[in-house]
Amino acid sequence: MASSNGAKLVTRLSGHHTAAVTGMEYVDSIGNDEDGGVLSIAEDKQLIIWLKRDSGGYWPSVQEELPDKATALCFDKTTRRAYIGLANGTIVAYDVQDDFNAVRYNFSIQAHRGRIAAICIDSARKLLLSCGRDKAVIVTSLADNKQKSIYTMNAWACVMDYDSSTANIFVGDYGGHVHVLKTDKETSKTSVIAVLEGHEGSIRSLVWQRSIGMLFSGSWDNNIIMWDIGHCKGEYFTLRGHKGKVKGLAYLDEHKQLVSAGSDKRLVVWDIGGYDDWVQAPEWQKSDNCQLCERAFIWNVSQMWEEKKLSLERQHHCRYTGKAVCDACSPYRTQIAPMGFEFPVRVCVEAWPDIKEEFKVSRSKAFPLGQNVELMQLVHMDMEPFLLTGSSDGSISVWAIKHGVLEAEGVKAEDFVGDTGDEHVAVSPERSTSGSDKNVVHHATVYSTGGDTSEAGGSLLDQLDDD
Numbered sequence: 001m002a003s004s005n006g007a008k009l010v011t012r013l014s015g016h017h018t019a020a021v022t023g024m025e026y027v028d029s030i031g032n033d034e035d036g037g038v039l040s041i042a043e044d045k046q047l048i049i050w051l052k053r054d055s056g057g058y059w060p061s062v063q064e065e066l067p068d069k070a071t072a073l074c075f076d077k078t079t080r081r082a083y084i085g086l087a088n089g090t091i092v093a094y095d096v097q098d099d100f101n102a103v104r105y106n107f108s109i110q111a112h113r114g115r116i117a118a119i120c121i122d123s124a125r126k127l128l129l130s131c132g133r134d135k136a137v138i139v140t141s142l143a144d145n146k147q148k149s150i151y152t153m154n155a156w157a158c159v160m161d162y163d164s165s166t167a168n169i170f171v172g173d174y175g176g177h178v179h180v181l182k183t184d185k186e187t188s189k190t191s192v193i194a195v196l197e198g199h200e201g202s203i204r205s206l207v208w209q210r211s212i213g214m215l216f217s218g219s220w221d222n223n224i225i226m227w228d229i230g231h232c233k234g235e236y237f238t239l240r241g242h243k244g245k246v247k248g249l250a251y252l253d254e255h256k257q258l259v260s261a262g263s264d265k266r267l268v269v270w271d272i273g274g275y276d277d278w279v280q281a282p283e284w285q286k287s288d289n290c291q292l293c294e295r296a297f298i299w300n301v302s303q304m305w306e307e308k309k310l311s312l313e314r315q316h317h318c319r320y321t322g323k324a325v326c327d328a329c330s331p332y333r334t335q336i337a338p339m340g341f342e343f344p345v346r347v348c349v350e351a352w353p354d355i356k357e358e359f360k361v362s363r364s365k366a367f368p369l370g371q372n373v374e375l376m377q378l379v380h381m382d383m384e385p386f387l388l389t390g391s392s393d394g395s396i397s398v399w400a401i402k403h404g405v406l407e408a409e410g411v412k413a414e415d416f417v418g419d420t421g422d423e424h425v426a427v428s429p430e431r432s433t434s435g436s437d438k439n440v441v442h443h444a445t446v447y448s449t450g451g452d453t454s455e456a457g458g459s460l461l462d463q464l465d466d467d
Helices: 301-307 460-465
Strands: 008-013 021-029 032-042 046-052 058-065 070-076 081-086 090-096 103-110 116-122 127-132 136-141 147-152 157-163 168-173 177-183 190-197 203-209 214-219 224-228 235-239 246-252 257-262 266-271 332-336 341-347 364-368 375-381 384-390 396-400
Touching (some): 127 157, 168 214, 177 203, 214 257
Antiparallel strands (some): 070 081, 168 177
8 A cells, every 4th residue: 555645545446346457447426526436447348336335435336238338438528438348349338327226238349340449439429439459440420320430450459549629539549659649520521730759668648738739658568658740859768667567547637647557567757748858768779789888799700700809788878869889988877867767777977967956856756556547537536536456456546636745745756766577676785885886886686576586697787777
């Protein structure tokens, strides 16, 4: 359970879903926000409405058996209708009774040829948008349940967000691409604005924040990317503060903070609005020898033959310049906050004087959750922000973030180095900073508490950050 200084666990909804939660929505009661409830679906084919008690807890007032595994959920507050995507490609619609004590089946559409990944609703234009493992993004008219347009990708669609004011669709796929689409307000036909590349893993969370013109994407590559779409500059910035897959994102507009969570059992809060000096880390340069001292790397046999000198140098990269360097020329480790490096990374001797002290100050704080997060959603109950997190064990947690979690006393991301699973990393006493720069790595030994002790030839950070 998270400390009360961070995201406070209010309650946990458990004991009824028996498989991974795949969708959550907070629904208000008519005229009274305090008596709302949580609507959830899971792969156990269950639709559950959790009604809020006077004590603050929740109990399941409705449990509806679904035709197949539930994989996506969208609740239309204007019609109080829940749209549920199934593993067989069907979308079923249920009307939620005002007192939350019953749901009524309305209709179903065979929208896709495979598992549905996400659903969005445009109430004003009466459109249903869906995407799935058939690599298709489909726009369906709710007036006659007929397909209006289809956009096909080269990989599974995994997640989607939608801006009804501009009719823009944002879709993340299994190959790590973000597709920015536009639906014509007259014909509802879909056209491509851009396909964004930057991730190296499947995209599992997307949040479009129109107020700042930023699209945030979280991926299985452990990274988050901020895409500066609103300012039309074509820029993007990578945030590296997780040691596991990023599966949930939420943006707190009132605090200008991004909240992220995933498989590393942590909630990370990023101070996005407090800085305007974000820069993209440089691409790694290619070279057969160190670009500072010109020593040959281990594969550069021709240079070793010419110099009649054997070299066992491995290639590394300075994260600040992108240069290919040897270990001796890159002894420093530090955070580089404007580039999104929240963990200490390798810096070369040439770049070290250019690293300002303020670059070493973290722009995120992390809070232990004690559970893997499969999905996350920001909701407002009685005008206050809360986070809903769903887990693979079928439980849902409600977290209070009433005063803005970044204002609380969290843990810096760098303090979580090594906290990635069963293996725990420790630095041996052989690493010393006595009489030298504390950011210089001299030597370290890596130990695994889960098995045999083994030594590594390089530093602890070599094991974590080597390319």
